[in-house]
Amino acid sequence: MASAKAMGQVEQDHFVLKSGHTMPAVGLGTWRAGSDTAHSVQTAITEAGYRHVDTAAQYGIEKDVGQGLKAAMEAGINRKYLFVTSKLWCTNLVPERVPPTLKNTLKDLQLDYLDLYLIHWPFRLKDGAHMPPEAGEVLEFDMEGVWREMENLVKDGLVKNIGVCNYTVTKLNRLMQSANIPPAMEMHPGWKNDKIFEACKKLGIHVTAYSPLGSSEKNLAHDPVVEKIANKLNKSPGQVLIKWAIQRGTSVIPKSSKDERIKENIQVFGWEIPEEDFKALCSIKDDKRVLTGEELFVNKTHGPYKSASELWDHDN
Template structure:
């Protein structure tokens, strides 16, 4: 198997990455998916006690009001807004040009913020309001990608967001977007870990200077990499936890990373990834773990094997795997 093409030492201790806009994105952020009512406490703990400056959330997570409470508490504790990097996402039912600004204003209200540092298209599929999961026939609507992106660009011009980007895109969809974009996406957020390295998208983004944020860096419930024998061997060798090794692997690869947790000890543990390095040989060993995309969430959300329009995981990902 080919070795990682990136220099794993180049970004070894990067606490920030610089985006196309010049804005800096912290290399480790707190993910808030499935945080529930614990989101406020988790966010405040992460920022005030653990030193996080990057928080990632989304309208679809249903926790933005709680995240907003946590952000407010952190700022009341003395953390300046300009020192924080807050990311949210535009959900599929709002993927229409006339709904973009309304959606971001609702998000800002829930988060109790005047602006976002980063706003992302959550998934590149437009769903009808109230669509089933997976959607029934007629519930996946035409997605005016170019029109929606133009509205996203206007959010930057209006000062509502500093940077815009995409999530869960394929190379095909990214190339389509770039043909009309006046503002190139600053960030592409995608699933990425040693068990699904997503090399094609990583290299496509690198080509255009688009920064990549890795979600699910520890693997998934179907394949939790913290228990993988390769990961645990490297962790024991370095006297680190498996989670720390996986997060560090992502940073050394040149990506920011958003591990999620609502437990204080793990939140603190997950950001203890600086001032040490995964040696080259161990980095390459981690990069040869068998690839296996986590497909469950995408299937649950969008794949309807009977009615389509996406009848398989391969169709969902433009047959790029």
């Protein structure tokens, strides 16, 4: 696989979405962020130079993220230079719930608009559903109706771009049949899933890689191949993984609550991973545990999804 730079997909430190808007190549992820979320967001923006922050209503920290964003803007960062992403949770995947849910997110973030709003997972859950859900707790998902409401958010100026997370090729193809505004995509690099990645490239859909350093199941920074290349390039394993994602053609949203790591993670410009090493990183065996969604959605005894293959439309 040729690097993204060789294919002309990277413009300095950002990517251009199909809408024409630019997305910073590196953003701050806030999944499982702690009580210091506001500080981390402010530090990332005002001290480390981040201009992209990724969050979600389901994380339960949007008010904290909003405090960090407000502090950064009060420190002199203009809103128009920030790119803020949030997500619509599964219990709100009903057309009539989309506008009020987005407005609540904007209130918590203390913003007038989002730069990107994503469908968090392509499954509608009953209010109060167990995690993983039991039989009867995954409801019919009006994908087309929800997407129309997402498109209306763009028309109303409340959102600049819309997209999806964790979609399969099957679900993406279904969405594209009725979408007037094509989606952006967010996915996990620890399960490279070249099938959906290649499908996105053919459709001109930009992909963002979340949790680029791996997960609790598999810390990619400790992979021997990553460590060897990091030593060779005199970079940290985290920097190598972030740079690999960018060279592959994806933006990336590493998470950290440590100031020094936040600053380190964005120091990935002005150097390249050599082609030989890039290919070696691409050859690391996928670990589907990092993105099977088992913890959230697979209930092996009660269903409705009794395996990762069922959950992922047998794409994996």
